[in-house]
Amino acid sequence: MSDFYGQDLHGPYETFDLGDFALEDGGTIRGAKLAYATHGKLSTSKDNAILITTWYSGTSKIMEQTLVGPGRALDPERYFIIIANQIGSGLSSSPHNTQGPFHGPDFPSVRIGDDVVAQHKLVTEKFGLSQLQLVTGGSMGAQQTYEWAVRYPDFVRRAAPIAGTAKNKPHCWLIAQQFIDAMTSDPAFRDGYYNSVEEVRLGLVRHARAFAVTGFCQHFYKHELWRNVGFTSLDDFLTGFLGGYFLPMDPNNLILMARKWQRGDVSRHTGGDLKAALGRVKAKTTVMALSTDIFFPPADVRDDAELVPGAKFEVIETSFGHAGLFAIEPSYATQVDKALRVLLD
Amino acid sequence: MSDFYGQDLHGPYETFDLGDFALEDGGTIRGAKLAYATHGKLSTSKDNAILITTWYSGTSKIMEQTLVGPGRALDPERYFIIIANQIGSGLSSSPHNTQGPFHGPDFPSVRIGDDVVAQHKLVTEKFGLSQLQLVTGGSMGAQQTYEWAVRYPDFVRRAAPIAGTAKNKPHCWLIAQQFIDAMTSDPAFRDGYYNSVEEVRLGLVRHARAFAVTGFCQHFYKHELWRNVGFTSLDDFLTGFLGGYFLPMDPNNLILMARKWQRGDVSRHTGGDLKAALGRVKAKTTVMALSTDIFFPPADVRDDAELVPGAKFEVIETSFGHAGLFAIEPSYATQVDKALRVLLD
Numbered sequence: 005m006s007d008f009y010g011q012d013l014h015g016p017y018e019t020f021d022l023g024d025f026a027l028e029d030g031g032t033i034r035g036a037k038l039a040y041a042t043h044g045k046l047s048t049s050k051d052n053a054i055l056i057t058t059w060y061s062g063t064s065k066i067m068e069q070t071l072v073g074p075g076r077a078l079d080p081e082r083y084f085i086i087i088a089n090q091i092g093s094g095l096s097s098s099p100h101n102t103q104g105p106f107h108g109p110d111f112p113s114v115r116i117g118d119d120v121v122a123q124h125k126l127v128t129e130k131f132g133l134s135q136l137q138l139v140t141g142g143s144m145g146a147q148q149t150y151e152w153a154v155r156y157p158d159f160v161r162r163a164a165p166i167a168g169t170a171k172n173k174p175h176c177w178l179i180a181q182q183f184i185d186a187m188t189s190d191p192a193f194r195d196g197y198y199n200s201v202e203e204v205r206l207g208l209v210r211h212a213r214a215f216a217v218t219g220f221c222q223h224f225y226k227h228e229l230w231r232n233v234g235f236t237s238l239d240d241f242l243t244g245f246l247g248g249y250f251l252p253m254d255p256n257n258l259i260l261m262a263r264k265w266q267r268g269d270v271s272r273h274t275g276g277d278l279k280a281a282l283g284r285v286k287a288k289t290t291v292m293a294l295s296t297d298i299f300f301p302p303a304d305v306r307d308d309a310e311l312v313p314g315a316k317f318e319v320i321e322t323s324f325g326h327a328g329l330f331a332i333e334p335s336y337a338t339q340v341d342k343a344l345r346v347l348l349d
Numbered sequence: 350m351s352d353f354y355g356q357d358l359h360g361p362y363e364t365f366d367l368g369d370f371a372l373e374d375g376g377t378i379r380g381a382k383l384a385y386a387t388h389g390k391l392s393t394s395k396d397n398a399i400l401i402t403t404w405y406s407g408t409s410k411i412m413e414q415t416l417v418g419p420g421r422a423l424d425p426e427r428y429f430i431i432i433a434n435q436i437g438s439g440l441s442s443s444p445h446n447t448q449g450p451f452h453g454p455d456f457p458s459v460r461i462g463d464d465v466v467a468q469h470k471l472v473t474e475k476f477g478l479s480q481l482q483l484v485t486g487g488s489m490g491a492q493q494t495y496e497w498a499v500r501y502p503d504f505v506r507r508a509a510p511i512a513g514t515a516k517n518k519p520h521c522w523l524i525a526q527q528f529i530d531a532m533t534s535d536p537a538f539r540d541g542y543y544n545s546v547e548e549v550r551l552g553l554v555r556h557a558r559a560f561a562v563t564g565f566c567q568h569f570y571k572h573e574l575w576r577n578v579g580f581t582s583l584d585d586f587l588t589g590f591l592g593g594y595f596l597p598m599d600p601n602n603l604i605l606m607a608r609k610w611q612r613g614d615v616s617r618h619t620g621g622d623l624k625a626a627l628g629r630v631k632a633k634t635t636v637m638a639l640s641t642d643i644f645f646p647p648a649d650v651r652d653d654a655e656l657v658p659g660a661k662f663e664v665i666e667t668s669f670g671h672a673g674l675f676a677i678e679p680s681y682a683t684q685v686d687k688a689l690r691v692l693l694d
Contacts (some may be wrong), residue, residue: 173567173570173571174570174571174573174583175562175565175566175567175569175570175571176567178558178561178562178570179562181558182558182559182562185555185558189534189551189555191536206534210530210534213523213526213527213530214527216523217520217523217524217527217563218562218563220520221520222518222520222521222643222646222648222649223648224520225518225519225520225523226518226519226520226649226652228519238519298567298643301567303567303568304567304571307571
């Protein structure tokens with residue numbers, strides 16, 4: 005087991021015991037754990053809870069860094085903020101930390117809906133909540149946000165999916181498939197039965213390079229914006245940032261998340277009718293897209309926003325493509341916080 | 350040698366003997382051949398010649414199919430149209446058809462400038478031309494068009510680079526690098542010393558899948574526009590169209606072209622000063638971008654157009670991304686022909 009997914013880098017976080025957790029696709033995670041972090045205090049009337057969901061490869065730590073803080077829209081002095089790490093994130097139950105026959109590539113198939121059911125158990129059973137003031141998250145976090153609003157319409161008072169869709173589009177499916185293929189095509193991957201992450205370094209490097217192409221955008225590279233984050237050449241950035249970020253991660257974990265991402269689709273609840281599914285949403289909703297996003301371009305994000313009754317649609321200007329979510333540009337937090345404040349007020 | 354690059358599929362074409370052709374990067378192609386097709390008749394005063402250049406993986410045949418025809422702007426009844434296959438295309442001198450020590454991966458390094466010098470030899474020595482009414486081409490063909498207009502400003506009366514740039518941008522470099530890596534990472538590639546194209550099928554499939562992501566666009570897949578070209582599912586399209594197109598090609602040929610593409614840069618002529626290089630252009634110029642292009646998005650194409658004295662900039666609407674160049678949409682030819690007619694009149 006890798007040390008990467010621990011309290012040192014990603015904590016503090018706690019774990020909630022889900023028991024034997026039955027999954028939508030038929031499998032069961034035995035002794036399933038959901039890792040989560042909280043910020044702020046739950047009010048006596050339990051009416052100040054916010055849930056943040058995590059993106060592909062992200063954990064509660066980066067969600068905190070990009071969205072939460074005193075003086076920000078998601079202010080722990082005002083709200084009780086729960087950040088739930090998705091299944092497969094490496095902190096919650098994941099291929100790499102599950103022992104026995106379900107280890108690694110034999111971890112059962114998981115869907116976005118399973119994450120949301122697990123999170124619902126956490127917020128009801130652990131915290132006794134009957135509503136959330138807001139559910140928000142970026143990318144796969146937006147997929148979970150949509151799933152929450154469709155599955156538990158009376159629970160979710162407000163929803164703010166950022167840079168994601170309710171039903172994944174085929175181009176985005178292809179991008180995620182390329183990420184999967186980058187790792188599985190490394191001969192050392194051996195159908196997922198590698199002995200250590202280091203063995204699959206070639207596949208992980210290839211995965212990072214694929215992310216470099218579609219996870220950022222043309223503008224970012226043209227204007228050498230990697231200089232703003234401390235890198236001195238394109239290669240320095242590709243290796244230092246993308247390598248630094250992705251190389252310690254477990255390929256089976258990443259692949260599990262990518263497969264969830266590919267199949268994110270709230271219309272499962274309505275026999276494939278996306279309009280009917282999104283018509284169930286009762287939450288006051290603000291959908292945000294990132295202006296230069298290749299994964300989830302504004303036109304695709306808007307498609308789904310238009311099907312949510314009364315939803316607002318906002319485009320966040322960023323020069324970082326989808327990686328705008330990393331909030332490296334100060335203008336990112338300003339824009340997102342403004343939209344969230346309007347939604348929360 | 351593969352049968353794929355022959356007269357049956359790509360002809361008719363002829364070859365011009367370039368002799369021992371010295372290259373910008375220092376190598377020499379001995380007994381170099383330039384394959385070209387012509388349409389129409391050269392006028393007695395030799396004032397009706399047009400040159401079309403080829404894109405990555407394309408040959409004179411597809412340039413003819415997408416740009417040339419009676420009643421079109423590039424009408425062989427009016428113009429003498431020469432289509433020159435780039436070095437590495439598989440028809441002109443290329444890694445796969447060069448025997449002896451320079452075969453395959455040992456073929457010397459070639460740049461866009463070499464293609465243009467070779468084409469200049471063809472049109473001056475073979476056809477005795479002293480000017481071209483128009484140079485045009487898409488993608489890498491646009492790179493060659495820019496190179497022509499900068500290198501031989503008095504020769505090129507009009508220029509129409511389509512969906513390409515004068516100096517390749519770093520995001521586009523990354524895309525091409527991903528294509529190269531897709532093939533070289535196949536263990537069967539063996540540093541380019543494979544025995545047959547079929548051995549590198551895994552790498553070629555991976556290359557086709559990478560092209561599927563960035564060579565088309567989100568809109569194309571969202572609206573399942575592959576249905577319009579006779580395919581019945583996404584997989585059917587990926588295998589039937591992209592596999593059908595790319596799998597017969599020689600990886601060393603593709604890699605040679607991709608490396609030219611990556612390093613396309615007319616500012617080599619002016620010590621890195623792109624404005625000074627494009628300031629040399631005397632041709633009346635219309636630069637076209639494709640509205641949904643991920644390789645060369647309109648903003649990047651416009652950057653360079655703005656540096657060409659008096660150039661017009663037009664955005665061609667397409668739902669096919671960069672692959673709009675394949676002219677599968679009838680509206681593509683209509684728009685491009687309109688722009689070319691205005692330029693030629």
